[in-house]
Amino acid sequence: MSLVARQLALRAGSRTLVDALDLTLEPGEVLGILGANGAGKSTLLAVLAGLALPVRGEVALDGEPLAALPPLVRAQHIGLLPQADEGGFLGSVAAFVALGHYPFDATPDLAPLLAAWELADLAQRPLATLSGGERQRARLAQLAVQRPRIALLDEPLTHLDPAHQARLLAWARSEADAGRSVVLTLHDPNWAACHCDRLLFLHGDGRWQLGTPATLLTPDALEGLYGPGTAALWRQGDRGQPV
Amino acid sequence: MAGTLPADRELAQQILAELRAPRVAAAFACGGLLALAGALMQTLFRNPLAEPYLLGVSGGAGLLALLGMAAGLAWPWVSGLAFAGSLLALTLAAALGGRMLARDHTPLLLAGVMLAAGFGALIALVLSVAPAERLPGMLFFLMGDLAWAGNAPLLWTALLLALAAALALARRLDVLQLSPLKAASLGVAVAPTRWALFGLAGACTALVVAQAGSIGFVGLMVPHALRRLGFAGHRLLLPAAALAGGSLLVLADALARTVIEPRELPVGVLTALIGVPLMLWLLRRP
Incomplete structure (x- = not known):
């Protein structure tokens, strides 16, 4: 299967x-x-x-x-991490990561995931102010929130x-x-x-x-x-x- | 108004109830609709500098309205022509640039920018050959003027309906800020949602332009400033844009009526005069 x-x-x-x-x-x-x-x-x-x-x-x-x-x-x-960047996003890192939960109804508990990807200290920063590697971690955390099979x-x-x-x-x-x-x-x-x-x-x-x-x-x-x-x-x- | 004669007070009350109040109500609804349309366009094009007139709506409306004015038609006809011109611009933009909207919004953007340029040239042509006595009316239409905005109930109904429709899409619009591929992978039907944005923003803009001409700057500045101030989620951004846009236009219109009393200025002049310094100040914020 x-x-x-x-x-x-x-x-x-x-x-x-x-x-x-x-x-x-x-x-x-x-x-x-x-x-x-x-x-x-x-x-x-x-x-x-x-x-x-x-x-x-x-x-x-x-x-x-x-x-x-x-x-x-x-x-x-099914979840996808595409290569293209998220240039249009103006919100915070936490808001960006939380979008991974869109397919589901309940509000996710982001804290453990943000901590796991070492984003806890950056959570309230605008995504656009992050370095390339930090942004990649935010994108990975977003996929981890979706938790696809x-x-x-x-x-x-x-x-x-x-x-x-x-x-x-x-x-x-x-x-x-x-x-x-x-x-x-x-x-x-x-x-x-x-x-x-x-x-x-x-x-x-x-x-x-x-x-x-x-x-x-x-x-x-x-x-x-x-x-x-x-x-x-x-x-x-x-x-x-x-x- | 203290110390005026009773007859003067009655006249003042009549002016307030029959002229001022509807105009203030219409100004608020127009500003709200423009700012809402701007916020939706910024999300559609994933660009915080997008604005309601990006797709040539003001150009199409302006061209037909000016032709009507040059032919000496009365305002209801001119208003109808402006609405038709908006729809013409939107239809052309969709037909010329809409086929790849699921993946790429650039063709739609290019089609809109080209249409706006074409309409702009034709408007200049009409202005240069139109009878001189009709020019002030034409200029007021192109700058936007709320003296014509007679239908406050219609504008308010439209504002409330558009806001409700946009709020129903709010969560999806948050996701649409990501790349189209990522948004689709999260389960958002990208093309239908983008067309809904296109239709909603286009309808709001066309309605305002047909009521009050091409009032500039509100639709760009209000949503852009709110995004800069941290309103990133659409659930807050959209109602905040409607409120702030409405308030700004009421303020601008009050100034437009009073700055060089008894003459009036086109309200578009005031929105820009208030908006430009505000925007520059926002740019300097860290």
Whole structure:
């Protein structure tokens, strides 16, 4: 059950990005998506979130096609952290984070979440006055308020210092341990090797590979994905070590 | 008024009840509608500098109203033409720029700005060829003038209905301040909500312009200032904008009537004269 994509085809203009992708998201897993710029990672996340339609194929949540779900019901199960910034928001950090609770009726207790993302001291500041990393933490906290069963994060490591990358990792792992699924796009093979249960490689020309880090992450596969000379970025020896 | 003759007092009371009170009521409703429309436009375009006339409403209304005035039509006709011109501008903006509204509001914004520029040129053309004796009336319409705003009950009904409709959307509008993709992921139907904003703000603006011409600055300054002062949530922002917009326009109109008594100034001159220093002072606040 959970989120199932069948025979997905994604295109950008006339270019096929992904072809015939079959993906079943297991409860309790962290899935990393890797691929070059423009390979279709963000497009795939939007399709998995039910916010864009694939050229072919379909995505279903518990057997129900996403296109048939009312938007609010969908938002109670699936959350997305997009890359775009929240430039238009003029309110406080606390008000921004609280918007994550929109799909639900009750008022959330924000204090523990703000503390968890080290935003308690910033809570009353206007969001616009925060640094890039602080704002990214506010966006993550907003997603954490929504508490989606399927969390889709587009480059969540952006702007985060190592301590907060570790915080993000701990959050993703605790979500997975609670039976939820976390999908994230990222560019760091080391991070992917250490912290993802499964990886999806998108080659940007329709081809894709799905497997465990142990089987997929080889120097040849990385050069196949990113181009010659890129395998040097990967420290194979650190594999499996915590951050 | 102490010491005046009884007949004078009666006249004064009559003026107060039949001329002043309806005009003050109309001024408040116009100001409230404009500020409300401005707040909705700022949320629609995710830009605190958006304002009610961004989509060419004042241009469309101004063009048709001026053509009516040049042809020597009476005010009810001119008012009707102004309303029709507003709807024309809104329809053109929607038809030319509305197709991607679910994801991107830029085409709608561009269409509106282009329409406003086109209408502006045509208005200048009408002004330059119109009979000289009609020019003052035309200028008063373009600056906005509450002397025409005769239908206070209609304006008040519209204000209350629009405020209620906008408040019903308030929580959704809070989310709409995020990027369209994020708002959609939280369960907001972005395109229908944006069209509702477009329609609501457009209707408020068209109604005011047809009653009192293109009163400027209230629709930009009031909601912008309130946002700067910390009114970020729409549940408070929208009623606060209506209240503050109404109050500002009542004040501006009182000054417009009295500053160079017995002559009157277009109220738009006063809204700007009050608004510009206030806005500059707000900008200097940390």
